[in-house]
Amino acid sequence: MADGQEKKGTVTLLSSLFSAKEAEKAVRRVQEAISDRQKELDCLREFLTDNKALIQHVQKLPEELSHDIMVPFGGAAFFPGRLIHTNEFMVLLGEGYYAERSAKQTVEILQRRGKSLEAQLESLKRVVKDLELEAKFFDSAATEAAEGVVHIREEYVEDAENQQPGTDKKNSEICEEEKEEEEYAKLMARLNELEKEEEEAGSDLAEDEYDETARTSDEYEEDEESEDEEEDTGYMNVKAKNHKNIYEEVPFPKARGPLKVQERSMQHDASKWSLHPSDQPSVHSKVHVFPTGSLENNLEQLHMTRNPSQPLKTNEYLQKAPNVQASSESSSSTSSSLGSSTERKAFTGSIIEHSYGLSLAQPTNSAASGQSSRPVSRFKLQKGGR
Amino acid sequence: MAASPALRELQHDLESQANALSKIQKDVAKNHQVRKQYTIQLGENELVLKELDLLNESSNVYKLIGPVLVKQDLAEARANVRKRIEYISTELKRLDGTLQDLEDKQSSKRDAVLKIQQRIQAVQSGKSKS
Structure with a gap:
């Protein structure tokens, strides 16, 4: 996983560039x-009002x-007196003069003084405004870092994606069928079970999941799935968790026959992915689903499996899923032996990256991913390990 | 752990450099404060001069010396204030010069400290590997 991240290292957490703490300090x-x-401003304002009062007073005296x-x-005593010579003032000019x-x-002098005070006030106000802008910038930077907003460098993404897919394709072509078959065989049994469960409980859950998946705003609709996903553009725009889901889903069904095509699309999409770190949990769940669905059941099954699999699985998946997850997640440890892992790696790697970068941002995702309890926990564990 | 003599020397160096740096920083801060005071005085004196220039020749001007007001010739007062302004501005210029100096020194010292830190790190990492 780490390798995959480094290769694609297009996504960097803002918080890794500068810590949220430092931004807060600033x-x-x-x-x-x-x-x-x-x-200082308040002080100047006070002077100004004093000055005005004094002017009025001086005007009244004569x-x-x-x-x-x-x-x-x-200090404490007063005695009555009379003020005479009401038109003579000793004005302090400053410096003891x-x-x-x-x-x-006197009033003229005071007015001149007032004008200079006002000028100072204005300049000070401008300074304060500048400082406030600065503070706002730092503040937004700090919150972005804290939220786990990701800094994406597109050039890197594209390069990485292009290179990797090309290499991957060759290997993947050769190895695809083999590994797919094996994995599929394993997955099939599980999938069948899952499907049964899904069918039972699926109707409710499926709806829920669909909604969530739908939240992902997608510009890329490749299949029926895309339709669902499209609906929710607003939800994750910022974090684009759903994009991942969509992408993953889309490629998987196709994965069987036209892997190359998928990969390419994936590559192109990848940049977008990087922009939108999607939900980790959703990714995992779909990963699980994908092998089975794509292989055997086709799109229909895929839908079914996905939906039910995440929520329902927990127990069964826990038992059965480990293999699948391991293969899909950790650059297909199992599949790697088969040699077909390359393709998957590309997918998983990208997925992982996103999720990794997203980890901070995830809280929002977690809600959506809540259903797929299992994958989530797994992910967390992995994160913690890192 | 047996720090090599080279490492110890480096650390010693670093300490002395850091001390020098902090001393310079203190000087800079002090300089800033003095400078601020002088600029304030300069502004006040300029105000006074402006007002004095606006006075009639016949008006009385006093200077507060201790507890008493001493009557002063207007022309004399103006000359005094001008002289004072001159003095303050030359003083400000001098302070600017020293400040510039200090800041140069400060940055060079900071570079030196950074370099020493890097060397120490290099030495340490080299050791830990071996």
Whole structure:
């Protein structure tokens, strides 16, 4: 699996480029800077309002010849006094310089001061705005990293896909039939059992599963399956879990005869897959299904098997499935011996990759995949191992 | 574990370099603060000069010296403020120069520290393999 990932390494978690923690730290730092600036802003605003009040006061003073006031005397005492010379002010210019001014002149000085304060206020506001934008960016980056959003490099994907499929095809062509037959034989027995179960319980479950599968938004409809999947474009757009499902499903039925064709389509699709990390569980379940369905039962059976297999299987699959899963998942350990694994590898590898990258994002998938309890748990185990 | 003498030396080096780096960083921070203070004073002085220039020749100007206001000649006050502004701006320029210097030193020190860290890592990984 690891090899497959490396080869196709088109998908990198954002969180691997920079940890969510670091992004959060950056956000916090910017927020601190913003709050500092905000304090300065508040301070400036206070100055401005004080200044305005002072201007009004100064304008009022010379209206009377004298004012009766209480003069502060020491810290706590006042005594009554009279304010005379109401039109003479000593204005502090700054740096210890005072000037004797009339009320009118004082107001002028104060207004000039107010203007400079306003200019400072404006520039500070702009700074705060910049900082807020920065914070927003960091924040979104952090959440993306935390959610497991994936960074995809298309060039790499295409290269990897093209190369791999080409090589795979040759091998796969030779080996396909052999391994398919063997696996199919194994799977067939299981499938039959499963099918029976499905038929029994399938009607309800099948519907459920279909819905879920349908959620996957697919632009690529290859078969009947595609129809189902298409319905739900909105659901996983971001994470595109369903895409995987679709792809997997589509290729599997075909897999039997035209493997090459499928592979190619897969390759093309793969880029899309990479974009949308799909559900791991769904993938597994389908993987299980695919060999049997494609071989024996054709499309109808496939549908049936898929639907019931995931939900119903749990017990039986647990017992029987291990082989199948192992073969399909781990680059077909069993199948590898057969030599036909190459094709599968391509599929599984891609699948695994996606799921791997997606792991963080999966919570949403898990809901859909909940039915296929078995595959999910398996996957988790694998992840944990890594 | 028996760290090879080379490794120990490297670590020693790293420590001393890191210390130097942190010292420089402190200097830079101090410099920034002083610079900030000077810019604030400069702004205030410019404001004062503007106001002084707007005053009539006949108006009285006082300077607060300690607890008392001392009457000053307007022209003298203006000259004083101008001189002060000049002084502050030259001081600012000087600070800019030293700051630039310090930052250069800082980056070079940082590079040195990084290099030493890499070497230590290389030595360690080489050892662990062997």
